[in-house]
Structure formats: structure tokens, C-alpha cells
Amino acid sequence: MANRPNQGRSPVRAAPGWNAEEPDSSSxxxxxxxxxxxxxxxxxxxxxxxxxxxxxxxxxxxxxxxxxxxxxxxxxxxxxxxxxxxxxxxAPVSLSDFRDLTNLRKLLEKEALSQALARGDDRWEAAIVAAFHQLNRVQERFDPNDRNSVVAWEDMNREFHDALVSACKSAWLLRTRNTAYICSERYRRLCLSITSISRDVKAEHKQLLEAAMDRDVSTIHVLISEHLEATFRKVEESGKLDEVALEQD
Amino acid sequence: MANRPNQGRSPVRAAPGWNAEEPDSSSxxxxxxxxxxxxxxxxxxxxxxxxxxxxxxxxxxxxxxxxxxxxxxxxxxxxxxxxxxxxxxxAPVSLSDFRDLTNLRKLLEKEALSQALARGDDRWEAAIVAAFHQLNRVQERFDPNDRNSVVAWEDMNREFHDALVSACKSAWLLRTRNTAYICSERYRRLCLSITSISRDVKAEHKQLLEAAMDRDVSTIHVLISEHLEATFRKVEESGKLDEVALEQD
DNA sequence: ATATGAAAAATTATCGAGAAGTTTAGGATC
DNA sequence: GATCCTAAACTTCTCGATAATTTTTCATAT
Structure with a gap:
């Protein structure tokens, strides 16, 4: 591999001395x-x-x-x-697409949570508690201007939600959920200035955690639906998807 | 490994003089x-x-x-x-993977059918009736030894099920359902000699059609679940997924 | 026999060039 | 001025060659 400029924004290629540990970075x-x-x-x-x-x-x-x-x-x-x-x-975005996607996410999250709450053991509970704790810590020292801080929050938020469903044993359901999650994440990031995290997100997450611990399926269904719906509403209110305009490069 | 009788099985490349009409065959x-x-x-x-x-x-x-x-x-x-x-x-196959996939399919089909039954109009009904009729015709003159006849049945079966959910307006749900359908189809074809179509598939399809016309959501939920479950059971009974053996080329 | 290890064979991953197709630009015609 | 046509400019798509592995083979040592 020859020497290239690599002045671009995304340092993709491996650094000179790199740890040959990564799963597949070699590709x-x-x-x-x-x-x-x-x-x-x-x-x-x-x-x-x-x-x-x-x-x-x-x-x-x-x-x-x-x-x-x-x-x-x-x-x-x-x-x-x-x-x-x-x-x-x-891929283009639109409010109606996000509406659609949110509905699918509700369906998938509810099912995954049902299974997780039914099967989760002590370790599962511990992982949720741990993720919740860590997410709150990250949130405390959150700085919307620090790129790293933002990324850290995104990651922890995801880890918390992943932890909730991690006791679900259905690989197909989890894969499908993940695909939907990713596309949804795109809408959130595109439209919501990360500042508005504040919301009651912490409270919502706490409620989710408690319902999980109580194995209260019907409650957690309501909570997760509202959680997703709240995000949808925020995106809707942001107005950033109002134009159907076909932007170009 | 070289003795693969591949000859002509898949004539992919375009013939000399071809109609430049296809959607994307040019690629x-x-x-x-x-x-x-x-x-x-x-x-x-x-x-x-x-x-x-x-x-x-x-x-x-x-x-x-x-x-x-x-x-x-x-x-x-x-x-x-x-x-x-x-x-x-x-991708490998296994009975547990098919079990998992079937569960996901139930979830997706039920939701898609709920929406379809809620929104379907006259044209939707007509499309179902038409597909049902055509499927039965194909089934009457079905010949398990004739490759074309088999393919025709596969296609019509799919068209019938697609027709049922076609009034569902959720592109995400339909896309996701389709992915799952394809993988499921693989299991069915891999394990079930097409001869066993006979089953009561016709009766099951007729019931589905009637429930659709009646807009009876809870009934169609039960029917579609049983339909998918019946296929799963057949695959299970075929015993072709019993070995976990790692086959090779 | 079994393990070790280096050379040979096979295979994947990547690049660079060229054919096929699409868009743009610039007239010519109505 | 608007429409149609043609040529140039640009892109994508595809192929063949090459670099970078991985796997196999086989001789050698334990």
C-alpha cells in the first residue's frame, strides 16, 4: 500500500503501527x-x-x-x-418516512422487550443498571460543543437501549430492530440539536429501567411507545423535514 | 471442485439482440x-x-x-x-434459525394484515380474489416434475400473500416483511418437496381470503399464524435440518 | 506417528484502465 | 425564444492484472 495524501476528514486507513486486534479493520x-x-x-x-x-x-x-x-x-x-x-x-428523508419507521420500531421494540423481560436474568438486570448509571454520568458532564462528549452520549444511549433488549434471544428480531434503530438514529441526529437531550430523557429512561426490573411488560410497552413517539414529535416540531425539496450536491 | 455441471443453468448475460426495456437488467x-x-x-x-x-x-x-x-x-x-x-x-440454515424467523414473520404479517384490512378498498379485494383464483388454477394443473409449473406455483403463492398485505401503506413494514419472506421461502424450498403443497393449503388460503373480505382482524391473525406454523412444522418433520454438519463445497 | 515450519499453490482484496452509458453545452431549425 | 439534435465531457460499470493473504503440501525434527 503506497503512501497517500490522506488529508481527508475520515482517517480510514490504519495508522503505521496498529494493533492487529480489530475484528475486520483489515478490510x-x-x-x-x-x-x-x-x-x-x-x-x-x-x-x-x-x-x-x-x-x-x-x-x-x-x-x-x-x-x-x-x-x-x-x-x-x-x-x-x-x-x-x-x-x-x-437515501432521502421525509417526515412520513420517519412516521412509518417509528411505527415499525414500536412494533419491534415492544416484541423484543417482551421477550427480554420474560427471559432476563440477574446479569441482564445488572447490565441495564450499569448502562443506566453510565448514561447518567455521561449526561451530567455533557457538553454539546465537545464532539467527543456528543458521541459518548450517543453511544451510551444506544448501549442502554441495547441492554434492555439484550435478554431477547431472537437473532432475527434483534437484527431487524438494529436496522430500524440505525435509520431512526439518522433522523434524530439530522433534526435534533443534541442540546435538546435534556428533555425528560433521564426520567423516561429511569421509568424504563424500573418497568424492566418489575418485569412489567404492559407498562414497558407504553413507556417505550411514548419514548419513541416523543422523539418523533420533537423531529416533527423541529420542522427540518418540512421541505420535500430535492437537494443536490 | 471443477466438475460443476453448471452449463447454461443461469443464462445471465443478455442475448445478442435484446429488448432494451427491462428495468435494470442492463446492470x-x-x-x-x-x-x-x-x-x-x-x-x-x-x-x-x-x-x-x-x-x-x-x-x-x-x-x-x-x-x-x-x-x-x-x-x-x-x-x-x-x-x-x-x-x-x-448462509447456514438450522431449525432454530427457522423457528426464530417464523416468529418474526408472524409478528410482521399480523401487523401488515391489520393495516391492510383496515385500509383495503374494492380494488384491494379484487386483487386478492384474482390472485386466489389464479393460484388455484395453477394448482389444478400442477406438475411437480415440470420445473416451470413449480416456479409458477411459487410465484402465485407469493403473489397471493403479497396481495393480502398490499393495502398496507407502510413501506418499512412491507420491506422488512419481504426480507423475512425471502429467507423463509428458502427454508420451505430447501426442505419441502414441492409435492407436499397439496396439504390443505388451498383451504387455508380460502380462509385467509374470507377473513380478509370480512375485515376480521383477529381471525386472520390466528389463520396466518397457523399457516406459518404449519409450514414450520412440515419443515421440522422433514428432518432435513437435523444435522448441524458443516457441509462444504 | 506427531508436530514444526518453510515453500508452493490457491484465493481474496484492491487497483488502474478502458468500454458503455449519461449529462451537459452549443448550435441549428422552426 | 423554444425545441431538437449532435458532440464533448463526465460517470458509472466492468474487466484483467497485481498485491496481500490464507491454505495446502511436504520435508524435517521430536
Whole structure:
């Protein structure tokens, strides 16, 4: 592998001396996949942006082949669209799509929680408590201007919700839930300034935790539905999805 | 490994003079995607088969790049696994995976049917009746030895079930349902000699149709659950998933 | 026999170039 | 000025070659 400029924003390629431990970082396709997905989720690559090869090659410092493979995977994950002979586009967003997605998420989360509450053992409970605690800590010293702090919150929020359903044994359900989660995350990040985390998110999470401990399925169904709905409403109120305009690169 | 009687099984490449009308057949990636998916579904490519590039190139007469892109998409669809630096494998099967998948399908089909029954109009009803009628016709002159007849039945069965949920307006739900349907179809074809269609499938379909016309949601929930469960039981009884053996190419 | 290890064979992952197709730009015609 | 046509410019898509592994083979030592 030759010496490249790599002045781009996403340091994809491995550093000179790197720990040969990562699961699959050795593959450029994987690196491209992670980098592009992250950029789409974070809004760095905005909806409807044409993903031109030349641009991508410069941006990620990766050849066209691994990039195309990564994009192909993202197509199946609904983050990218493939236009028949005209390359790839960042999947568009719309309020109605988010409405739709939120409904599906409700269905999947409820089912996953039902199973988790039925099967969860002490370790499961402990993992939730731990994630909850850590999430609160991160939230205390949260700084909306510090990129790292924001990322840390995103990660912990996700870990908490993952912990809740982690006792669910259905791989299919969890995979499907995860796909939906990712796309939903995109809407949240696109529309909600991270500042508005404050909400009552902490209170909501606490209620979820308690319902989980009590194995109160019907309550947790209501809570998770409201949790997701609250996010939807915030996105709706943000007004950032009001234009159906077809933005371009 | 070279003695693969692949001849002509999958005529992927376009014939000399062809109608430039197809939606996307112009893309070799798309052709490869369709062909490989079909071969995995039909069992032509058996579970755990290593998908070696040379083999694939000969088999489909397509270069490595489009093949890799197609495989990348199938990874996201759970039909193919990507081994970090060792290529691709046809996703394995197991009874427990099918159990899991069937449960997810119940959840998705029930929700989709709820929405369809709530929103369906006259045209929706007509489409169901039409598909039901056509399915029965195909079933009457069904010949398990005629490849075309088998494919025709598969297609019509699918069209009937698609018609039932077609009034559901949730694109996310339908997409997700479709992914699950495809993987489920693989299990059915892998394990059930098409001869056993006979079952009471016709009766079951008729009941589904009637419940749809009556907009009887709770009944159709029970019916679709039993329908899927019956298929699961058949697969289970076939005993073809008893071995966990790791087959190879 | 079993384990060790280096060389050979096989296979994947990646790049660069070229063919196929799409978009843009600039007239010519009505 | 608007529409249609053609040529240039640009992109995507695909192939073949090459680098970077992984797997196999086989001789050697325990």
C-alpha cells in the first residue's frame, strides 16, 4: 500500500503501527462501510447527495472497488439508493418516512422487550443498571460543543437501549430492530440539536429501567411507545423535514 | 471442485439482440444478484457453500466486481455471510434459525394484515380474489416434475400473500416483511418437496381470503399464524435440518 | 506417528484502465 | 425564444492484472 495524501476528514486507513486486534479493520470495504454509514448518520453526507466515485475516493482515500461494495451493503440497509446506471445517492428523508419507521420500531421494540423481560436474568438486570448509571454520568458532564462528549452520549444511549433488549434471544428480531434503530438514529441526529437531550430523557429512561426490573411488560410497552413517539414529535416540531425539496450536491 | 455441471443453468448475460426495456437488467450486478439469490433460494447453492470467485465467474459468466457487489448486498439480506479475509459463504440454515424467523414473520404479517384490512378498498379485494383464483388454477394443473409449473406455483403463492398485505401503506413494514419472506421461502424450498403443497393449503388460503373480505382482524391473525406454523412444522418433520454438519463445497 | 515450519499453490482484496452509458453545452431549425 | 439534435465531457460499470493473504503440501525434527 503506497503512501497517500490522506488529508481527508475520515482517517480510514490504519495508522503505521496498529494493533492487529480489530475484528475486520483489515478490510478496506469494512472501513469504507463504517465511515460512510457514520457520515450518513451524522448528516455529514446529507440526504439526496449524489455519491460520486471521485468525491468518495478523495474523501476516504479508498479505491472505487471497496467503495462500491460498501455502498452496495448500505443499499440493503436503506441508507443508500442505487440509481440504475447513475450511481448511488444518500437515501432521502421525509417526515412520513420517519412516521412509518417509528411505527415499525414500536412494533419491534415492544416484541423484543417482551421477550427480554420474560427471559432476563440477574446479569441482564445488572447490565441495564450499569448502562443506566453510565448514561447518567455521561449526561451530567455533557457538553454539546465537545464532539467527543456528543458521541459518548450517543453511544451510551444506544448501549442502554441495547441492554434492555439484550435478554431477547431472537437473532432475527434483534437484527431487524438494529436496522430500524440505525435509520431512526439518522433522523434524530439530522433534526435534533443534541442540546435538546435534556428533555425528560433521564426520567423516561429511569421509568424504563424500573418497568424492566418489575418485569412489567404492559407498562414497558407504553413507556417505550411514548419514548419513541416523543422523539418523533420533537423531529416533527423541529420542522427540518418540512421541505420535500430535492437537494443536490 | 471443477466438475460443476453448471452449463447454461443461469443464462445471465443478455442475448445478442435484446429488448432494451427491462428495468435494470442492463446492470450485471443486478443480474448477478438475482441469479445468485435465486440459486440460494432454490438450493442450487447449498448452505455453507464457499462462494469462490473462480467458480462464480464460470457459473454466471460475470466478472468478479459485479459478483462481489451482488454478494455484498446478499450479506445485508442474510443470505450470504462475509468471512473476513476468506470470501463469502452461503448462509447456514438450522431449525432454530427457522423457528426464530417464523416468529418474526408472524409478528410482521399480523401487523401488515391489520393495516391492510383496515385500509383495503374494492380494488384491494379484487386483487386478492384474482390472485386466489389464479393460484388455484395453477394448482389444478400442477406438475411437480415440470420445473416451470413449480416456479409458477411459487410465484402465485407469493403473489397471493403479497396481495393480502398490499393495502398496507407502510413501506418499512412491507420491506422488512419481504426480507423475512425471502429467507423463509428458502427454508420451505430447501426442505419441502414441492409435492407436499397439496396439504390443505388451498383451504387455508380460502380462509385467509374470507377473513380478509370480512375485515376480521383477529381471525386472520390466528389463520396466518397457523399457516406459518404449519409450514414450520412440515419443515421440522422433514428432518432435513437435523444435522448441524458443516457441509462444504 | 506427531508436530514444526518453510515453500508452493490457491484465493481474496484492491487497483488502474478502458468500454458503455449519461449529462451537459452549443448550435441549428422552426 | 423554444425545441431538437449532435458532440464533448463526465460517470458509472466492468474487466484483467497485481498485491496481500490464507491454505495446502511436504520435508524435517521430536
Amino acid at each position: 478496506l470495504t469494512q472501513a469504507a462501510l463504517d465511515a460512510i454509514r457514520e457520515d450518513i448518520l451524522s448528516g455529514e453526507l446529507t440526504p439526496n447527495t449524489r455519491l460520486r466515485m471521485q468525491m468518495l475516493r478523495e474523501r476516504y482515500d479508498i479505491g472505487a472497488s471497496p467503495l462500491r461494495e460498501a455502498l452496495s451493503r448500505l443499499v440493503s440497509d436503506n441508507l443508500v439508493l442505487s440509481l440504475q446506471r447513475r450511481g448511488f445517492v444518500v | 450485471l450486478t443486478q443480474a448477478a444478484l438475482d441469479a445468485i439469490r435465486e440459486d440460494i433460494l432454490s438450493g442450487e447453492l447449498t448452505p455453507n457453500t464457499r462462494l469462490r470467485m473462480q467458480m462464480l465467474r464460470e457459473r454466471y459468466d460475470i466478472g468478479a466486481s459485479p459478483l462481489r457487489e451482488a454478494l455484498s448486498r446478499l450479506v445485508s439480506d442474510n443470505l450470504v455471510l462475509s468471512l473476513q479475509r476468506r470470501g463469502f459463504v452461503v
